Each structure stands twice: as structure tokens, then as C-alpha cells.
Amino acid sequence: MVTVTDIWHWLEDVSDPEVPVLSVVDLGVVRSIKLEGDSAEIVITPTYSGCPAMRVIEEDIRAKLADHGISDLTVTTTLSPAWTTDWLSENGRRKLKEYGIAPPEHEVDKSVLFATPTVVPCPLCNSRNTKMVSQFGSTACKAHYQCNDCLEPFDYFKCLK
Amino acid sequence: MNDNLYSYTLRIADDSLILGQRLSEWCGHGPVLEEDIALTNIALDLIGQATTLFEYAASVQNEGKTADDLAFLRYEHDYKNALLVEQPNGDFGQTMVRQWLFDTFRVLFYDALKHSSDTQLAAIAEKSLKETKYHCKHSSEWIIRLGDGTDESHTRTQAALDQLWRYSEELFFMDETDQAMIEAKVGVDLEALRPLWMERIQEVVREATLTIPTNNWKQQGGRLGKHTEHLGFLLADLQYMQRAYPGMEW
Numbered sequence: 001m002v003t004v005t006d007i008w009h010w011l012e013d014v015s016d017p018e019v020p021v022l023s024v025v026d027l028g029v030v031r032s033i034k035l036e037g038d039s040a041e042i043v044i045t046p047t048y049s050g051c052p053a054m055r056v057i058e059e060d061i062r063a064k065l066a067d068h069g070i071s072d073l074t075v076t077t078t079l080s081p082a083w084t085t086d087w088l089s090e091n092g093r094r095k096l097k098e099y100g101i102a103p104p105e106h107e108v109d110k111s112v113l114f115a116t117p118t119v120v121p122c123p124l125c126n127s128r129n130t131k132m133v134s135q136f137g138s139t140a141c142k143a144h145y146q147c148n149d150c151l152e153p154f155d156y157f158k159c160l161k
Numbered sequence: 162m163n164d165n166l167y168s169y170t171l172r173i174a175d176d177s178l179i180l181g182q183r184l185s186e187w188c189g190h191g192p193v194l195e196e197d198i199a200l201t202n203i204a205l206d207l208i209g210q211a212t213t214l215f216e217y218a219a220s221v222q223n224e225g226k227t228a229d230d231l232a233f234l235r236y237e238h239d240y241k242n243a244l245l246v247e248q249p250n251g252d253f254g255q256t257m258v259r260q261w262l263f264d265t266f267r268v269l270f271y272d273a274l275k276h277s278s279d280t281q282l283a284a285i286a287e288k289s290l291k292e293t294k295y296h297c298k299h300s301s302e303w304i305i306r307l308g309d310g311t312d313e314s315h316t317r318t319q320a321a322l323d324q325l326w327r328y329s330e331e332l333f334f335m336d337e338t339d340q341a342m343i344e345a346k347v348g349v350d351l352e353a354l355r356p357l358w359m360e361r362i363q364e365v366v367r368e369a370t371l372t373i374p375t376n377n378w379k380q381q382g383g384r385l386g387k388h389t390e391h392l393g394f395l396l397a398d399l400q401y402m403q404r405a406y407p408g409m410e411w
Contacts, residue, residue: 049288050209079213080284082291135299136199140206140292144195160291 002070007033007040014064017056018139019157021099024057028087031078039072040065045083047160048140085160096157097123102145104159120156122147132156165341167221168241169348170282171231172338172384174214175242178232179392180263181207182399183250192253199299200256206292210285217281233403237393238386245328247383247392251321254314257303258321264297265361266332269354278346301365308369319371326374331381332358 011030016022024030027047034041042061046054058075065073085104088096093103105118117132127149135158137144142155184204191197215228245263250256271293274286307314333351342348366373382388402409 046209046288048206048209048292049213050205050207052205078284079288080280082284082288084291134195134199135295136195136202138198140202144198 002035002068004033004035006068007035007042007065007070010064010068011042011061014057014060017053017060019096019099019101019141021095021101022092024061026089026092026095028083028089028092029057030061038070039074040070041074041076043076043078045078047083051140083160085157088157100124100154101142102154102156104157118159120145122150122152123154124152125150162223163221165338165345166279166347167218168338169342170214170218170221172241174211174218174231175240176246176263176267177207177211177214179240179242179395180246180260181205181211182395183246183248184256184260186250187256196253203260203296203299206289206296210289210292213285213288217285229403233400237388237396240383240388240392240396241386242383242392243328243331243334244380244383244389245325245331247389247395248325248328249391251324252317254307254317255321255325257300257307258318258325260296261300261304261365262325262329262362263332264293264300265365266354266358267293268297269357269361270349270351273349273354277348282347304365304371305369308366308371315370318369322366322371323374323376326376327378327380330379331383334381334384336384 008025008030011033012023012025014024016024016027016029019027024044029044029047031043031045033043044054044057044061054077058077061075062073065071088104096103100123102120102123105120119128120130120132121128122130122145125147127147129148130145131148133144133146133153135143137155137158141157141160143158144153145156146153181204184200184207187197187200188204189197191200211232212228215231219226219228219231243263245259248255248259268290271286271290275283275290277283277286304318307318309315333355335351339348339351343350363373380389
């Protein structure tokens with residue numbers, strides 16, 4: 001007998017297509033799971049409005065559940081409450097850092113112009129002597145930083161609140 | 162169908178789509194790699210917002226149309242975006258002035274729309290606001306850097322402001338659609354946003370050592386489907402595949 005807990009467990013193997021080290025559960029994209037008899041409903045939420053990974057995530061979730069014999073599945077996308085980096089699990093933050101992406105720090109005050117950018121420790125050498133190269137990085141959810149000590153260029157999973 | 166809600170949603174969606182399309186023209190042409198990536202990131206956010214808004218407009222319209230139908234298969238006069246967002250990219254200064262005038266408005270607009278009694282519009286606003294704040298910080302900082310930069314960057318940015326200022330007034334355009342939506346507690350009273358917008362614009366203008374044009378001649382019409390000559394060319398690009406191969410899917 002399949003339970004909702006089983007499904008949460010299976011989804012820990014479904015990775016984000018753009019940050020493959022994170023599962024969709026770590027990322028906080030899966031909001032809820034309902035199960036009635038043989039039919040399941042999974043609610044997901046996008047990180048950013050234009051996130052091109054959402055459709056792939058939906059397909060991957062379908063494939064994963066089909067592997068476990070659940071084909072009667074509804075995947076619903078919800079916008080509210082809006083996704084925030086606070087939903088990234090502790091496990092997810094640890095995995096990001098190991099992968100070389102700095103996890104989100106405290107929020108930069110977006111209304112203050114030329115505010116000192118958040119200090120983001122280098123994921124490679126842990127130095128706090130780093131600089132922001134660009135607020136917009138390789139994907140919508142990342143900014144581009146560089147370490148002044150070990151010179152490593154790295155992605156920062158930017159704070160969204 | 163609720164005509165006012167449909168029109169209201171479409172105006173927001175068209176602003177996002179057309180500006181997103183304009184910004185994506187920079188892809189591969191940015192002045193530096195980081196800026197190329199930033200402009201296309203912002204374009205992606207805008208097109209993402211447009212997608213959700215078109216999906217909602219299509220569901221309000223209830224004629225079996227999809228978000229893609231609304232984006233790709235309307236004629237020029239059916240687009241209700243403000244004239245500002247369809248203006249050509251010009252140089253980087255023009256692109257940034259256009260973006261900053263719009264972003265400053267959009268942050269205030271979404272901040273108000275997130276209290277809408279329409280739960281879907283409120284959800285879209287709440288989501289989009291977070292992204293738009295990043296856009297606004299980016300464009301405002303560029304205006305200051307360019308305006309208070311070299312003689313060349315100052316001259317060009319001032320010229321862009323002189324050229325685009327006439328289109329800024331239309332962001333606050335309101336008609337009976339807006340009135341009906343305000344009465345239904347769905348829409349935003351744009352008149353109330355105007356002084357806040359002006360305050361933020363002036364703050365940046367001062368820092369940037371720029372001057373707000375004294376010419377008060379204003380141009381509007383986009384909200385009613387009367388566009389500048391630039392929109393047609395933009396749509397020819399945007400709609401090419403669907404016009405040449407109707408119903409084509411990837």
C-alpha cells in the first residue's frame with residue numbers, strides 16, 4: 001500500500017534539471033502531495049516566473065511515479081504563496097555548497113541603490129573576501145560572484161523573499 | 162466573460178511580453194557578457210510573467226484559446242501595451258532608460274496589485290514583485306552609473322531620457338476599464354502611484370546628474386491599441402513562425 005510518505009521519498013530522487021545536485025524536495029518546489037486510492041495530486045510552484053525547468057520537473061515527476069505504478073496523477077502549478085529561498089532545505093543548502101554553488105544568505109535590500117552586496121563566502125575556500133560580478137547569473141535564480149582569495153568564479157543561489 | 166477583467170489582464174500581459182521581446186533582441190549583442198546575461202534574464206522573467214497572465218486572460222475569456230494564441234495570433238491593434246515598452250532598443254543607454262522608467266512603475270504597480278481581490282492577479286503580482294525589484298535595482302544603478310559617468314555616457318543617457326520621457330505619462334493612463342476594476346477592488350488606482358513614481362525617478366535623476374525634460378508633450382494610445390510604427394516590426398519577428406506555419410508546435 002503506497003502512502004504519501006512513500007511519494008515524498010521517491011521525489012527525493014527527482015532532481016532539478018538545472019541544479020542536478022538538488023532534488024525537487026530540497027528545492028521546496030513540491031508544495032503538497034495528496035493520495036486518494038490510486039490517484040495522486042502533486043502541487044508544485046515555480047522558483048521564478050519564467051523558470052524553463054518547470055515543465056521538465058513535471059515530466060520527471062510523472063515518470064518517477066509511473067515507475068512506481070502510479071499513472072493517475074495530476075500535477076498542479078500554484079503561484080501563491082510565492083516561492084522563497086527560505087524553503088530550501090538544510091540538506092539542500094549543504095548539497096549546494098558541496099556542489100560549488102553558494103547557498104542564499106540574508107537578503108540584500110533591493111530598494112537601496114548601490115547597497116553593499118551581501119557577503120557570500122566562497123564555496124571552495126570559505127573566504128569571505130569575495131565580490132559580486134553580476135546580479136544575474138547562469139540561470140534566473142543565481143548571481144555571479146568571484147573569490148578574491150582563491151580567484152574561483154562561482155554561482156550564488158540568490159536570495160528571493 | 163468579464164470583459165473588463167480580460168482587458169485589464171491583457172494590458173499587464175502585453176507590457177510584459179513586448180518588453181520581454183525587446184530585451185531578448187539583446188541576446189548575443191550585450192555590451193559585456195554579464196550584461197548580455199542580465200538582459201536576457203530579465204527578458205525571461207518578463208516572458209514568464211506574460212505566460213501566466215495570458216493563461217489567466219485566456220481562462221477569463223473562456224473561448225478555448227491558449228496563452229500562445231493570445232501572444233502570437235492577435236493583430237497589432239489588439240495589443241494593449243504602453244507605447245514605452247515597444248520603443249526600439251537604441252543604444253544601451255536608451256534600453257536602460259526605458260527599463261528604469263518601466264521598472265520603477267512596475268514595482269509600485271505589483272506592490273499595489275498584490276492586494277487585489279482577484280486571487281489570481283494577486284498571486285501573479287506577489288510572485289512577480291520579487292523579480293521586478295531586482296530588475297529595478299539593476300536599471301536604476303545603470304542610470305546613475307551612465308548619467309554620472311563619462312561625458313559620452315551622460316550625453317547619451319540624457320538624450321534617451323529626452324526621447325522617452327513623452328511615453329512615461331501613459332503608464333498612468335486610466336479609462337472605464339480601470340475604473341470598473343478599481344470599483345471591484347481588483348485593479349490599482351494608478352493616479353495614486355504617480356507621486357511615488359515621480360519621487361523615485363527624481364531621486365535617481367539627481368544622483369545621475371541628469372535633468373528631467375521640461376517638454377511636457379505627452380504621447381499615448383497604446384492602451385487603446387493605437388501604436389507607434391515600431392510595434393508592427395516587432396510583431397513581424399515575434400509572430401513569424403506561427404504566421405508562416407500556423408499551429409506549429411515544438
